[in-house]
Amino acid sequence: MDAGFETVAPTYSDIEAPKSVAFDMNLADMIADSTVRSWFTLNNGSISLNTADSGWNDPISTAIIVPSQDGRLVDDGIERNDSYRGTYFGAEGDFVCTADGYKIERKDAGDTPCMLASGTWTFTPADGATVMVPDQDWLAFGVWVTAPDDEVNGVHRVGVFHESMDNMPVADSLTGKASYEGSTAGVYVDRNRSDDMDKTGLFTARAMLEADFGNNSTPGTLTGMIDNFKDDQGRFLGEDTAADPNDPVKGGDSDWSVVLNAGTITANTGLPPATSVAQRMVCRGMPAVGAPSSTGQETG
């Protein structure tokens, strides 16, 4: 049995802390996601908020906080142009009702914040109002490894994960080529070595990708290579002999590299699922490739 697992999950990310940004005409241009951008696009200094169909799970409604008035709940009888000071995504400003008969409701008895429960309102940020804007261009990836108590007979489990800010344009509009470079992280198992010393552990490496976005009649492709494999001490991986060193700078064929076979770029999503690209590959400096693995790989 696998009782008593120990799991490690090194994660690499370049995400930066949210920044405080002035709530002005320039704010929307900083937002990558088109839907979120619309939440912060000012028109004549204000944003129109249609709360007629929203609920407590709506991102706009939950971002609106209108303190109860003098401890009392303002729930109906609101008239056109009535104004209430509150916050919108943390930015202070004024909510103004655009017609008679709208409501401000409280979610639960005892809650101070209220919701603009119906109708169309405008929000005008106050002078000096700011919004905390998350990093709009980040990558994150990593690997997890679960080791059993019984290192000999137990089952090790390995999985990978990757995520990034979703800001891809529509692929139909893309042509030409582009190259990408970045880092990788994962797990290696190196057996059947000439020195009979089995090795296993975490690695980092370099990823280089080439995208050809094709044209209206030809789908694009994504190819690439992973190389410069190093262990967690920064040492190059692979057999290392005087005649055939594993240091890629010194030449030779012992340094590990993985060549990704071409994957087709789909028209709607912009790029193919990375797994479909990565699982078809050839490699150099390592034995021939076996069957592809999948997330949640188990090894003896």
Added chain:
Amino acid sequence: MTPMEHPTDVTGEFSTYSGVVQDSTFRGVVGSFGARLQED
């Protein structure tokens, strides 16, 4: 067409190994990556 009109980043995963899963002959790598657009 300028490079900035392309996706600015690509993430994914890759794996390669020899031998059979769940026996002692496993050898290879499993990993994930994140790569950014290179502007020429």
